[in-house]
Amino acid sequence: MIPPTPQNQQIPTGHQAASIIRAEETIFEGQPSLLPSIKSLGVLIITAGLAIIYFLLRRSGTKYRVTSQRIVIDSGILSKKLEQVDLYRINDFVVERPLSQRIMGTGNLIMQTTDKSNPVLKLHGLGTDVVALYERIRAAVEAAKQAKGVRVVDNE
Numbered sequence: 001m002i003p004p005t006p007q008n009q010q011i012p013t014g015h016q017a018a019s020i021i022r023a024e025e026t027i028f029e030g031q032p033s034l035l036p037s038i039k040s041l042g043v044l045i046i047t048a049g050l051a052i053i054y055f056l057l058r059r060s061g062t063k064y065r066v067t068s069q070r071i072v073i074d075s076g077i078l079s080k081k082l083e084q085v086d087l088y089r090i091n092d093f094v095v096e097r098p099l100s101q102r103i104m105g106t107g108n109l110i111m112q113t114t115d116k117s118n119p120v121l122k123l124h125g126l127g128t129d130v131v132a133l134y135e136r137i138r139a140a141v142e143a144a145k146q147a148k149g150v151r152v153v154d155n156e
Contacts, residue, residue, distance in 0.1 A: 027136050028066040034059050036125030037100035064123050068140050087144035089113045095134050
């Protein structure tokens with residue numbers, strides 16, 4: 001038997017790892033829409049299609065993953081940045097669907113958090129039903145808060 005050391009003590013193996021993976025369910029996984037608004041479509045038409053290179057690079061550089069425990073934003077093309085916020089830290093939601101995005105079937109989801117490094121978390125140009133996604137994330141946030149025993153106190 002290998003004695004526990006800092007190197008081999010922290011890594012879950014076997015059934016421990018399987019139970020951690022099963023406990024986290026993916027709610028949404030995707031990227032921002034290629035043309036999130038009618039404005040971006042106008043820019044594409046005005047530039048005779050050259051703006052598509054910019055839109056493709058911007059889209060390929062951002063990936064969103066929402067699970068039952070956290071939200072992960074992986075951004076960047078050459079330099080990568082990985083941001084993560086646990087769901088129990090989310091306090092408030094804003095669903096933005098301006099006319100230019102509603103025409104294209106996209107929207108934004110903005111979340112206020114208690115996380116010090118990410119007080120405002122923005123998921124832009126989502127090419128899905130943003131209101132339905134908001135409802136699913138809101139339910140997951142409440143479940144995560146109950147599981148952690150977190151209560152929000154409003155001092156206003």
